[in-house]
């Protein structure tokens with residue numbers, strides 16, 4: 001396939017400027033602010049999976065002028081997809097993982113711009129409070145990364161947290177790192193908006209299940225659709241999240257694990273908005289994280305551990321009594337006003353975890369025109385508008401930031 005030449009347009013100048021100032025951006029990855037330059041070559045690309053990775057990739061490819069078909073077995077924003085949950089968080093607090101923090105910072109800008117472009121309310125500026133017993137190495141690393149990137153934060157003592165957030169009992173938590181710029185994204189709505197923008201831009205959206213089919217000369221020729229028909233293209237991007245190990249058991253079966261996660265929403269007491277947006281930030285600690293109630297849905301509480309292997313096609317999405325009991329015990333300690341409140345909603349979602357929690361974005365070892373994109377590992381959604389541009393370039397064989405390429409390679 002002939003490649004078109006584009007200049008990089010995916011970088012939010014703010015994040016890179018801050019990195020640049022810190023001397024952390026090698027010349028090879030400095031952003032070029034000139035608009036994209038196109039040749040006349042048009043490629044046909046099929047993107048499989050309309051979640052955070054695939055949906056945004058399809059939109060970027062279409063915006064670059066390619067013929068793009070986006071195929072999803074259950075449709076964009078579906079409730080089986082990891083991206084089909086109601087809400088996801090975006091924050092730059094990432095321990096020592098500077099490249100993800102930098103990507104998240106770029107994504108914050110991109111989300112704001114896309115929200116305007118789509119004309120749909122997608123973002124809630126909640127802030128995020130990371131709780132820890134003391135200045136753990138991970139919290140120190142987060143502080144250092146945020147400082148490097150110029151992301152505002154506040155370090156609170158337990159005494160300060162008691163004063164500022166009387167609705168929370170910080171017992172056992174000596175430090176709270178507040179990132180005021182963190183936000184909650186309406187995830188399902190966002191994925192619907194992305195697919196609508198894709199169709200409006202001239203992309204083709206199909207609800208169908210597909211599988212790789214004919215391979216000739218080390219290239220995938222076509223996909224087999226469940227109805228027996230075929231789909232051909234120059235290039236294919238498989239962004240199938242937790243389905244990737246099923247589709248490519250040989251290459252990804254041992255690399256991506258798919259555990260289930262219960263997500264619980266507890267109703268607030270009548271007339272009490274102390275734990276509703278915007279009166280309380282997102283919170284996280286070792287065992288649990290969650291969000292204040294948004295749109296009256298309830299206070300979101302998620303355990304950081306959960307069931308083992310989950311099948312995203314067939315498993316029932318019913319929360320376990322054990323997780324309910326554990327969450328209540330946690331609330332009784334940390335948010336006592338919710339301890340006896342009823343569950344108002346619940347979801348069961350699944351992760352697609354790699355061992356080191358890095359994404360996997362790389363060529364299939366036996367099919368040169370197939371890009372695998374997944375392994376979100378519990379933190380992929382926020383990066384969508386940026387990672388979609390990155391995956392699009394990788395699918396076309398264009399130059400990308402080599403430090404990121406290295407981090408997300410298959411063979412690691």
Ligand SMILES: Cc1cc2nc3c(=O)[nH]c(=O)nc-3n(C[C@H](O)[C@H](O)[C@H](O)COP(=O)(O)OP(=O)(O)OC[C@H]3O[C@@H](n4cnc5c(N)ncnc54)[C@H](O)[C@@H]3O)c2cc1C
Pocket residue numbers: 048049050051052053054055071072073074075076077078080081082083084087088089090208209210211239240241242243247261263302349350351373374375376377378379380381382383
């Ligand atoms: C409980 C929980 C909380 C999380 N919280 C956050 C958070 O706060 N912030 C954050 O950034 N990230 C978070 N994540 C992670 C984030 O949600 C994921 O990394 C991201 O949504 C993964 O997107 P994806 O596109 O890879 O997969 P998916 O969203 O699962 O999309 C894959 C799509 O592929 C389709 N598909 C699969 N197989 C086929 C096939 N054969 N043919 C056609 N279509 C197919 C599916 O229907 C699906 O729509 C969380 C994850 C979980 C589980």
